[in-house]
Amino acid sequence: MNRIYDIAVIGAGPAGIATSCEAVIFGLKNILVLEKSDNHSDTIRKYFNDNKPVDKDWKGIEVDLKGHIDFEDGTKESTLDLFDDALEKNLINAKFNTEVSRVKKYGNLYKIITTNKEMYLAKNIVVAIGKMAKPNKPSYKIPSTLRKKANHTIADCKGNEEVLVVGGGDSACEYAYFIHQDNIVTFNYRREEITKANPKNVKNLMDCAQDGEIKLMLGVDIEKLEDEDGQFKVFYTNGEIKKYDRIIYALGGMTPKEFLKNCSVLLDEQDKPVVDEHNLNSEGIYLAGDIAGDIGGSIALALNHGYNIIKDCAYENEIHHAISA
Ligand SMILES: Cc1cc2nc3c(=O)[nH]c(=O)nc-3n(C[C@H](O)[C@H](O)[C@H](O)COP(=O)(O)OP(=O)(O)OC[C@H]3O[C@@H](n4cnc5c(N)ncnc54)[C@H](O)[C@@H]3O)c2cc1C
Incomplete structure (x- = not known):
């Protein structure tokens, strides 16, 4: 029984x-x-x-x-x-x-x-x-050829890459801060201000941004992605187009x-x-x-x-x- x-x-x-x-x-x-x-x-x-x-x-x-x-x-x-x-x-x-x-x-x-x-x-x-x-995913399509480089954690970040971290919470702030010394990091959040994260994490991020160690893309969203020679070609809603080796989605x-x-x-x-x-x-x-x-x-x-x-x-x-x- x-x-x-x-x-x-x-x-x-x-x-x-x-x-x-x-x-x-x-x-x-x-x-x-x-x-x-x-x-x-x-x-x-x-x-x-x-x-x-x-x-x-x-x-x-x-x-x-x-x-x-x-x-x-x-x-x-x-x-x-x-x-x-x-x-x-x-x-x-x-x-x-x-x-x-x-x-x-x-x-x-x-x-x-x-x-x-x-x-x-x-x-x-x-x-x-x-x-x-x-984990939450973005609404736009991720090119199938680049799926392995669109991650939800930083486990695969081995350094020497252009990395885009997307999100506005603590995980996004922590990920960007943690990998910025070994990579060229851009932090993207669709709102102008990061209000959802712990002030300590926001300060770390902002200090790095001020010292030019992390690039900020705040108040803009991503419209679409394309694969260009094995890199993400990112089309932002403000018309800017940038290229990255890897994207980390920290969207909860x-x-x-x-x-x-x-x-x-x-x-x-x-x-x-x-x-x-x-x-x-x-x-x-x-x-x-x-x-x-x-x-x-x-x-x-x-x-x-x-x-x-x-x-x-x-x-x-x-x-x-x-x-x-
Ligand atoms: C990057 C990051 C940083 C964070 N930092 C902090 C921090 O500093 N301090 C803090 O307090 N919180 C932090 N959090 C939040 C914290 O991790 C969560 O609030 C906490 O882990 C929630 O615990 P839980 O037990 O509800 O769920 P989880 O920790 O998600 O555990 C759920 C467990 O259930 C298992 N499971 C799922 N589905 C099934 C199934 N069908 N059958 C059997 N098992 C299943 C999973 O494998 C997992 O082991 C952070 C979160 C993230 C993502």
Whole structure:
């Protein structure tokens, strides 16, 4: 017979890690964690450059941590170490290389189906898949011959290239700043002012621009791209045409609506997932981390979601035990 889990957590990023660790701390030991990549925190591993400073109050949004994971300002590496320790200490054995494709109501339970055709049963589901599995793409076409040079991270930037970084948030600022010493970098944002990023990141960018180390293309958009001898020929809306070896798109991520629908997650009229103050979406289904918010979240917010959810589940559990005793 199939084992029935109290909670199945989908995704082992900060939100999934916090949910599973808090669950153990609150005494809910029958936990399943399913992660599609081969390790936890895939977004951090993929999108954060090595030694990247990790801010607790990301984007300047102050978060009062409620749970048991002592996250503080650090680096990519110290953050991953913190999560390694939390998982080890709480004996969480996530199932890696396990991508969930569907969640179906099954009597009082939920049936979870993975892409490799495994099936699990759980009383509660926590969807903690983040948004970076589906990074936002530009509306214009990228020449198929140059697809490999249109990236969402700086992992392939090896230096000595003309690189265009497109975006207006912290990731774009950090990427441009991080690669500018080894490359000729242009930063393009469609608005005149960068208002969405942490002031510290904007200052770094502006200082470099003032010193002529990064070129700014603010208040202009890109109309189209062409391949010219293996380079991107970029047509800007102000009529300028420039050439680059590589383009980094740091445009954030989008909510994977179809996936959420397939996972029995309730969406509103605008196809956005609904959550209450306990991160509850519908009976037995919770959303944690970036996927629970309209705009980009943060690690600290994701950790708090995990704590909120488990407090709610533990409370429900207590009531259930009290009634059945
Ligand atoms: C470049 C960049 C820099 C950032 N810097 C900071 C910073 O300094 N400080 C800060 O607080 N925040 C920062 N953030 C934001 C932060 O990374 C996110 O808010 C945080 O990672 C959200 O955690 P999460 O658990 O919700 O999602 P994620 O971290 O995206 O984790 C989701 C996990 O779910 C897994 N998954 C996805 N789909 C499935 C599936 N179908 N089945 C199973 N598993 C699945 C993924 O592989 C992943 O491991 C940054 C983001 C970016 C992109």
